[in-house]
Amino acid sequence: MTPVHPVEPVSARDLGGYDHECDVLVAGFGCAGAAAAFEAATAGASVLVLEKAGGPGGTSAVSGGELYLGGGTRIQQACGFDDTPDEMYAYLEAALGPHADTAKLRLYCDQSVEHFEWLRARGVAFKPSLYDAPTWMPYTEDGLMWLGENAWPYNTLAKPVPRGHRPVAKGFGGQVLMEKLTAAAIEAGVVTHADTAAANLVLDDEGRVAGVVARRYGERVTYRARKAVILTTGGFVDNEEMLAHHAPVLIGHGKVSDGNSDGSGIRMATAIGAATRRMGVVEVALTALPAMLVRGMLVDGLGRRFINEDVYPGMFSHHAVLHQPGPYWAVVDEEGFESVPEDERWGVRPAFAAESLAELEAELGMPPGSLENTVEVYNRHAEKGEDPYFHKDPRWLRPLRPPFAAIDPREGFFGLGREGSGTGTGVNGFTLGGLHTTVDGAVLNHSGAPIPGLYAAGRAAAGIHGEGYVSGTSLGDGTFFGRRAGRAAAGAGTA
Numbered sequence: 001m002t003p004v005h006p007v008e009p010v011s012a013r014d015l016g017g018y019d020h021e022c023d024v025l026v027a028g029f030g031c032a033g034a035a036a037a038f039e040a041a042t043a044g045a046s047v048l049v050l051e052k053a054g055g056p057g058g059t060s061a062v063s064g065g066e067l068y069l070g071g072g073t074r075i076q077q078a079c080g081f082d083d084t085p086d087e088m089y090a091y092l093e094a095a096l097g098p099h100a101d102t103a104k105l106r107l108y109c110d111q112s113v114e115h116f117e118w119l120r121a122r123g124v125a126f127k128p129s130l131y132d133a134p135t136w137m138p139y140t141e142d143g144l145m146w147l148g149e150n151a152w153p154y155n156t157l158a159k160p161v162p163r164g165h166r167p168v169a170k171g172f173g174g175q176v177l178m179e180k181l182t183a184a185a186i187e188a189g190v191v192t193h194a195d196t197a198a199a200n201l202v203l204d205d206e207g208r209v210a211g212v213v214a215r216r217y218g219e220r221v222t223y224r225a226r227k228a229v230i231l232t233t234g235g236f237v238d239n240e241e242m243l244a245h246h247a248p249v250l251i252g253h254g255k256v257s258d259g260n261s262d263g264s265g266i267r268m269a270t271a272i273g274a275a276t277r278r279m280g281v282v283e284v285a286l287t288a289l290p291a292m293l294v295r296g297m298l299v300d301g302l303g304r305r306f307i308n309e310d311v312y313p314g315m316f317s318h319h320a321v322l323h324q325p326g327p328y329w330a331v332v333d334e335e336g337f338e339s340v341p342e343d344e345r346w347g348v349r350p351a352f353a354a355e356s357l358a359e360l361e362a363e364l365g366m367p368p369g370s371l372e373n374t375v376e377v378y379n380r381h382a383e384k385g386e387d388p389y390f391h392k393d394p395r396w397l398r399p400l401r402p403p404f405a406a407i408d409p410r411e412g413f414f415g416l417g418r419e420g421s422g423t424g425t426g427v428n429g430f431t432l433g434g435l436h437t438t439v440d441g442a443v444l445n446h447s448g449a450p451i452p453g454l455y456a457a458g459r460a461a462a463g464i465h466g467e468g469y470v471s472g473t474s475l476g477d478g479t480f481f482g483r484r485a486g487r488a489a490a491g492a493g494t495a
């Protein structure tokens with residue numbers, strides 16, 4: 001959606017008073033906002049949270065719920081895995097790169113076990129069992145999952161250890177996570193104003209952020225923040241104008257959002273001179289089913305493999321959408337398709353089937369011989385349990401035999417593709433760039449100096465990510481750095 005109201009700052013002198021006052025004002029009640037509000041309130045500050053929607057949750061509540069945690073959590077240990085912060089860092093620096101924020105990432109890895117225990121103390125439970133197969137999201141209650149750590153080349157850079165921690169929930173666990181974090185914040189004394197969208201920052205005579213002008217049902221409401229304002233308003237995937245300026249690769253694709261990721265917090269902050277980072281970096285998800293791909297192959301529009309299919313699904317999505325000619329096809333044989341348990345097929349059915357690869361090529365509009373050549377090379381090496389081109393794990397290697405089938409990612413999962421509620425591209429995504437912040441959430445200006453009274457966390461800020469992404473790092477980053485921003489804001493000077 002395109003913002004309607006201007007975001008230029010408002011002078012406190014011109015307001016003539018406030019409708020509400022608090023020590024710390026948090027704009028946005030997703031995972032980062034909940035964590036920030038809880039920590040600020042626990043530190044003794046009076047905290048008020050503004051939420052644009054009718055209640056807390058945001059995009060966090062509609063997410064899969066994975067939290068990327070490691071370093072030796074009790075869930076990892078219970079599942080038989082030894083992990084260290086150094087191994088976690090080595091994997092994430094590579095997977096989230098190039099150009100990951102190493103200062104934030106080092107801190108995140110070093111304190112990951114403590115953060116896991118903080119989540120448990122807030123009531124977030126994790127079942128000590130492992131889901132041991134590639135997937136976007138397991139429809140089980142398993143509390144631990146692989147997120148590409150055991151796939152090449154990452155298994156050569158760090159000890160393979162699963163770090164995807166999932167709250168106890170079958171399927172989407174974001175709502176479970178947010179219920180616990182919301183309850184913890186409210187129990188700590190946090191006050192919430194729903195249906196209230198922050199619109200402008202308020203500046204005092206010294207240029208310090210002193211509050212927010214908001215809109216509720218079209219009416220203006222003013223808030224004074226005696227200590228600080230924390231922006232946790234999310235990214236900007238729902239703002240077509242901002243996408244056109246910064247991340248046009250997402251235009252026309254589906255959006256991973258609750259519909260309110262409009263970039264409002266980023267725009268308010270940049271209107272007072274805040275710097276941004278990584279605004280062109282995005283996560284894209286191709287609706288290709290990992291359980292099918294590992295049993296077959298992912299090919300581009302010219303019939304070529306381009307990656308080992310057992311990587312984290314976002315990785316093959318990036319390589320496809322950003323670097324390969326479309327359309328993309330999941331090619332599998334009958335044995336591979338039938339070996340996927342029915343409840344793990346996510347409603348996926350082949351769009352094309354043929355007794356020979358030549359027939360399948362013709363149906364898919366590929367150059368003659370292209371797919372035949374790809375499968376011939378793959379099969380020749382698979383017979384020996386090898387994949388010298390892309391190094392797929394031998395666990396998944398075997399020759400593909402007729403009949404063959406091709407699955408079109410544009411059809412989506414559970415029938416929600418071109419004939420359902422999807423965009424028809426087979427791609428969904430969100431933004432990762434945002435405000436430039438310190439490890440404590442202070443928003444920096446273009447000179448690298450903190451803007452007094454202003455903090456940010458979650459997707460409104462540029463977090464640990466470089467040009468890569470792994471599931472669970474949004475919720476993990478948002479809650480971890482949201483906590484730090486809350487504590488720092490509570491200790492800030494009085495406006």
